[in-house]
Amino acid sequence: MFIVYSPEGKSFIGASKAVPPLKVDPLKRTDPVEDDVLDGFNMGVELDLKSPKGSAAIHAYETTQKDKARRVVVRVAEIMSTPVKVISSENTLEEAWFLMQENHIQHLPVVASGSLIGICSQRDLLSRMIVSKDGLVEGIKRETVADIMQLHVITTTENTDIRHVATVLTEYEIGALVIMDSSQKPIGVVTRGDMIERLANEPPVELYI
Numbered sequence: 001m002f003i004v005y006s007p008e009g010k011s012f013i014g015a016s017k018a019v020p021p022l023k024v025d026p027l028k029r030t031d032p033v034e035d036d037v038l039d040g041f042n043m044g045v046e047l048d049l050k051s052p053k054g055s056a057a058i059h060a061y062e063t064t065q066k067d068k069a070r071r072v073v074v075r076v077a078e079i080m081s082t083p084v085k086v087i088s089s090e091n092t093l094e095e096a097w098f099l100m101q102e103n104h105i106q107h108l109p110v111v112a113s114g115s116l117i118g119i120c121s122q123r124d125l126l127s128r129m130i131v132s133k134d135g136l137v138e139g140i141k142r143e144t145v146a147d148i149m150q151l152h153v154i155t156t157t158e159n160t161d162i163r164h165v166a167t168v169l170t171e172y173e174i175g176a177l178v179i180m181d182s183s184q185k186p187i188g189v190v191t192r193g194d195m196i197e198r199l200a201n202e203p204p205v206e207l208y209i
Helices: 052-067 093-103 122-126 162-171 192-201
Strands: 002-006 009-014 107-112 115-121 129-131 137-140 153-157 176-180 186-191
Touching: 002 115, 093 107, 093 122, 093 129, 093 137, 107 186, 115 122, 115 153, 115 176, 122 129, 153 162, 162 176, 162 192, 186 192
Parallel strands: 153 176
Antiparallel strands: 002 009, 002 153, 107 115, 129 137, 176 186
């Protein structure tokens, strides 16, 4: 399930909509290749699996598959960033910026007395400050995190299927989801970047099954 935290309290969203079917472009007709074009090409070459070369090829393939054995990722807990870095609404924008830079993150859940009250993103900060190419702050407004944080935060639990997480990130056009434990405390953050990185480095990830 997904929950929205807002100034009016938390409200239930429920399960995400069903993933729409993939749209596949119709196949284009391919003209047959003329026989004279194939002159000089042997189209019937087959690998003799009993030959030394064939056996070596099979062994190499099996070894490669064993080395690249991967497991399917289905829960958001497997890709979320944890332990989560949080910040107080009373912190300055500069403090939020340095916390992000130090931990190489772009989103900070905002808490008060341990409860989630908002989220602050790098984009929110950059709209209020001037940063050099080296990441040094050259100019910044005298504001606190409370002045720029987003008050409506979509959250979910660590057992949520990542297919549903991907759907919510896309449909609500947000960059991150906060992951909550059974006590409604933030325990992690998952971003679009986390999902893309896992797809790139450790496929397969069964987003649609």
